[in-house]
Amino acid sequence: MPLYKxxxxxxxxxxxxxxxxxxxxxxxxxLGADVTIMSIIDVHATVSTQQGLGIPDVYAxxxxxxxxxxxxxxxxxxxxxVHAELIVKRGSPALDIxxxxxxxxxxFMATRGLTGARHxxxxxxxxxxxxxxxxxxxxxxxxxxRERVL
Numbered sequence: 001m002p003l004y005k006x007x008x009x010x011x012x013x014x015x016x017x018x019x020x021x022x023x024x025x026x027x028x029x030x031l032g033a034d035v036t037i038m039s040i041i042d043v044h045a046t047v048s049t050q051q052g053l054g055i056p057d058v059y060a061x062x063x064x065x066x067x068x069x070x071x072x073x074x075x076x077x078x079x080x081x082v083h084a085e086l087i088v089k090r091g092s093p094a095l096d097i098x099x100x101x102x103x104x105x106x107x108f109m110a111t112r113g114l115t116g117a118r119h120x121x122x123x124x125x126x127x128x129x130x131x132x133x134x135x136x137x138x139x140x141x142x143x144x145x146r147e148r149v150l
Contacts, residue, residue, distance in 0.1 A: 004031050005033050006033060007027065008103075008104040009035050011069050013065060016110035016111070016142045020109055021076055024109075027108065028080075029081060033106075035077055035084045036104070037070050038096070039067070039088045039089075040090070040092070041059065041091070042062075043091060070087075098128065101137075107133055107136070108138045108140075111127075111139050112124075
């Protein structure tokens with residue numbers, strides 16, 4: 001019986017997240033696990049503007065970016081022969097991933113590797129997920145951060 005049957009892979013489309021998607025999908029392929037790709041538009045990061053002011057709706061842009069990131073991840077899973085489902089939603093990335101973790105055996109995600117003041121001011125979705133997820137969390141650090149340690 002495989003240890004991990006259902007893997008949640010959150011993505012924001014960043015370079016780090018794309019690397020995590022590749023590795024997470026490969027792990028799922030190796031284990032014969034199913035994956036769910038999740039892309040969350042952070043409702044707290046921006047404020048949507050009023051229509052008719054000539055300023056594009058920020059949420060509409062974020063929705064398209066989230067869908068594009070998720071579709072790239074879905075294509076990666078399909079090419080690897082891994083069964084994948086897709087969730088694109090608005091919410092709070094850390095809270096939504098933590099809530100979803102109740103239904104998965106593993107969360108496989110990237111971290112931006114922020115340090116110092118940037119980490120203190122921005123916080124870390126990965127850190128919150130690690131602390132409060134209901135299942136194990138595997139975090140992929142950016143390659144340049146890993147090499148710096150070595």
